[in-house]
Amino acid sequence: MHLPFQRRRLTQLSLLAIAVTLSACKIGGSSSDNNDAPAQTSYKATIERTTFGIPHITADDMGGAGYGHGYAIAEDNLCVLADAFVTFNGERSRYFGPDAQAATMGTFGTPPNLEADFFFRLLTNQEAVSAFKQEQPDDLMELTRGFAAGYSRYVEEIQDGEHAGRHADCRNAEWLQTIDEDDVLRRLIALNLAASSANWVTEITSAQPPAPAAAAARTLSAPVAQASQALDADRAAVGREEGIGSNTLAFGGDSTGTGRSLLFANPHWYLLGVDRFYQLHMTVPGKLDISGASIMGAPMVLMGFNDNIAWAHTVSTARRFTLYQLQLKAGDPTTYVKDGVDQPLTAHEITVQVMGDDSNLSDVTRTLYSSEYGPMINLSGLGLPGWSSAAAYTLRDANLENTRAFQNFFAFDQAESLDDFYAKAKEYVGIPWVNTTAIGRDDARALYSDITVVPNVPDSMLAGCLVPGLGQAVLGLVPGLPLLDGSRAACDWKTDTDSAQPGTFGPGNLPSLLSTAYVANMNDSYWLSNPEQPLTGYAGIIGREDYAQSLRTRMGHTLVRDRLNSADGLNGALASSENIRDITLNSRNYSAEQFKTQVLATVCDPEPAGAELQACQVLSAWDNTGNLDAVGAHVWTAFWEALQTKLAAQPALNPYAVPFDANDPINTPRGLSSDAGVQTLVQQSFSEAVAQLQTDGVALDATLGEVQFYLKPGEQIPQYGGEGSEGYFTVLRNSYMHVVEFPEGEPVSAYTLLSHSQSSDPASPNYADYTEAYSDKQWHRFPFTREQIEAELVSTTEISQ
Structure with a gap:
């Protein structure tokens, strides 16, 4: 079930304004239910764990599936999740002090706690959560509420003294709290922003109008020389950390020789912290039977396979936001002028509780500002102009207005064929920042798609809307990122006739390809998803064309060509599950x-x-x-x-x-x-x-095994591979991986690896076992059917409330 486009559009028009309206909001806790269906209050699930502790969750309804997922992931990763919910609630300063930083890097980096708190209290406040919730279908909300209930049940068990010896880092901590659906939705909103606002935490929280005595001379453009190398492409990409990205290869029937397709998924994602993957399998008979990986805290599978479809994601080159220069009213640096009309900025007075050196709490209040486009941003630390008396800068984030992302992922979970999967991608256009490859049962085609949420800024806009001088400098440093003139409505984002969201491209203007040969992506643009069938003619904000590819991209295509040309020393000239599992880890x-x-x-x-x-x-x-x-x-x-x-x-x-x-x-x-x-x-x-x-x-x-180890604290497990910048396809940050095919007349056949293992708790038996299997290149034949699960069963837990 999903909402019709028109209703979604109307709500999304006001979502950004709602998200930054509250000045001092209540973070966390329950809110009224905005969905028509009554909230589910009773849950039941069976959790069967197989090799490596992978949970197979069976329930009678979506709420029960979420309940089992929430309980299982808390059992494996309680302290990491509890810390993350503190973060997304804007409460790090309260529990850990204002100056410390999160111990592990995630999609929003490691800003000082106080800056993180102001950021999340500005952009993921209760109004933002309520608006986001209003757009979600009933089954997704049931899954979400169940997830919160299952997680909270495990928290209560820990607080009651159960599970002795587990989760030593947090079991007695004040900040270990139960959660509700809003906490889960807040996590989803934050994840949406991974390739946009989350890269600019301190720039957003430090944006302040100039003091009167320090006001700069009035000028609307700065010399191009001011654009610093500090504003580079990495600042506009997910993670801002070398190695974050992914590989994927999807072979059509011509390359397998069977008339059926084959898929390889290979994210290079976070090995520590809340943004790492969690592998699971959820079944609701007649409605859902999906396996794969979720980024921790998301209740649905984000990359995986069922018995009819398999897919993978890689980080896309498309920009998810643009910068705008605002022309300020003379004498008033908090009012800008657009088409001759004064537009006051909205002030948000936000108060954060801060723990002092004496462990006492005090309030810190800051006023942050937003325009009609989004939050104000301070670019002065990057060598670009700051907020002066003449001009200021603001950021419009397409994914801050995107309520469809997890509807889209959840729809993928339930897809019944490749055609169905492709249709869902074009219907929702909700995927926030990743390319997708996919294959389907009894289908000789492989799909590549960058049908995602992209600001509708066609190249034809740039000549008239780039800020003179400075706009070209920014484009030179960060290809595809425009700095636009915010003084004219003519420079607002456009909307296509098939847009699922105002101000974004419709699927007709986004790249995709179906091929019976192969498609691939290694984090370069859509251009060479298949070098024999290049995709061209798309807007620069989506990606580049006719440009030198990374060494990792060239290695990936070389591996494919060598396989199909019999040049890799293996038998034959076709792609199979066995040889792809070998090739992709050959380093x-x-x-x-x-x-x-x-x-x-x-x-x-x-x-x-x-x-x-x-x-x-x-x-x-x-x-x-x-x-x-x-x-x-x-x-x-x-x-x-x-x-x-x-x-x-x-x-x-x-x-x-x-x-x-x-x-x-x-x-x-x-x-x-x-x-x-x-x-x-x-x-x-x-x-x-x-x-x-x-x-x-x-x-x-x-030997490399003597000097290069896995990054898990307390463990030194040898690690092969290297950095993509060196031309390794087998990258050090390999995380979740799967190779999937659909043999004729048989259940889905999947081999998986999770390099960092299921649990972040050193007391868990599943803290390092999967990592050791990865180090040994021992792919895991995933048990998908009832018979396969029973043959590999390690434990069974029945939970209900």
């Missing part, structure tokens, strides 16, 4: 394959002395992989990182012998330039890398 290093021979010719001839000679010998014998037994991988990594740092400092220097060619984008640019400047940087980088490894006490002839 080939693309930069080494392309450049090592030339590098060694530069740094090892004439023969160097001492440690550099040993490094030359090690690299010459290295097999160009990042497998655990590889000797030399860490030496190449140290060299490559040093070289890239030096090249970044000299952007005018071209390191390649053959430049990028849009007609051969997988194989270019290639070759190391013979330019003396490039050769000098190569030699310097090699010498510095070797010296640094010696200083760090790292043996040059160590």
Whole structure:
């Protein structure tokens, strides 16, 4: 069940205004039910755990499915979730003090607690939650309420002294609290913002009008030189941390030779904290039978498979927000002028409770501001203009207005065919910041889709609406991100006839592709989802075309080509579940394959002395992989990182012998330039890398498994692979993975891995077991059917209330 488009549109028009109206709101606690159906109050679920502690939850209704999920994930990850609910409620300063930071990085970074509190109290306040709730269908709300009830039941059991020895970090903490549906919805709203407002926490919470004595001279544009490298593409992407992203490969029937498709999902996501994945299986007979992964705190599966459909996500290049420059009224820096009409900013007085050094609580109040577009933003710390007496900056976030995201995911959970799945993507257009690939049973096609929530800023707007000078500078630093003129309604976002949300593109102007060969994405744009069928003609805010691809993207397509051309040393020339499971973890290093021979010719001839000679010998014998037994991988990594740092400092220097060619984008640019400047940087980088490894006490002839470990606290589990920037397809931050196919006449066949394991509690038996399986490259044949579950059953828990 879902709401008709027209009703959703009307509510969304006011959602942003509602979200930032409250000045000092109540965070957390119950609110009135905005849905027509009466709230479910009784729940029952069966939780069957199989290998690695994966919960299989069976219930008679959606509320029960959510109930089982909430209980199971609390059993595995109570302290992480409890800490996160404090965060999203804007209460970190109350419990942990104002200056400390969250221990682990998530999609909103690690801002000081006080800044995080003001951010969430501004954008995920009770009005925002109520407006978001109003748009959700009954079955999704039942799932959400059940999740809150199941989580809360486990909290109460802990507080009653049950589950001895578990969750030592929080079981006696004041901040361990039960939750309700609003807390879960607040978490979903926050997750929506991962590629937009969440990247600008301190910039939003520090945006203040100038003091009268410090008001700048009135000018509406700043010199282009003010645009700093601090405003780079990473600041507009999910996570702002190297390695966050994903790979996916989806093979059509022509590539499998069976007439049926095959899917590989490979997120590179957070290994710690609330934004990591949780693997589960939920069944409501006749309504739902879905397995896969959810980002912790979301009650539905966000990436997974049922018996008819499988899908994967990768972070998309599309921008989810734009910046606007506001022309301020003379003498009044809190009023802007649009089409000659004064528009006062809305002031939000927000009070946060803060724990002092003496553990006593006091109130800190701050006034934050918003325009009709969204929150004000302070860009001065990035070398861009600050809030002056003449101009100020504001951010419009499409996903702050998006109420359909989790309806869309939940609809995917229940899709019955590839056509049904594709239709749901185009109906909801609610996916907030990820590409999607998908396959279906008895279907030879593979789907790539960036049918997502994107501000409707066609390229035709830019000539007349970019802020002169500064707008072009921002676009140069962050391709696709426009800084628009907020003084004219003509520069407001457009709406297509098929838009599901005002101000966003409709599916007719968003890229997608169905192919019987293959589709792939490794976090470059939609352009080369299949290099033989490039997608072109889309707005720059969605992504670039005709540009050099990342080394990881080139490695991914090379792996596919080598498989289909019989060039990878494996049998045959087709894709199968078995060989894709092998290939995707083989840890080939693309930069080494392309450049090592030339590098060694530069740094090892004439023969160097001492440690550099040993490094030359090690690299010459290295097999160009990042497998655990590889000797030399860490030496190449140290060299490559040093070289890239030096090249970044000299952007005018071209390191390649053959430049990028849009007609051969997988194989270019290639070759190391013979330019003396490039050769000098190569030699310097090699010498510095070797010296640094010696200083760090790292043996040059160590295996990678001896120097590279999994990041789980208290555990040192060897880790293969490397960074995508080095050309590894097998990335260090591999998290949840699955390879799925639909054999003719048989149930879905899925192999999975969860590199960080199910539980974040060191006292859990499932704290490190899946991680060890990942380190051993032992894919898990996932038990999906009743017979498979019973054959692998570890425990059964019946819960009800």
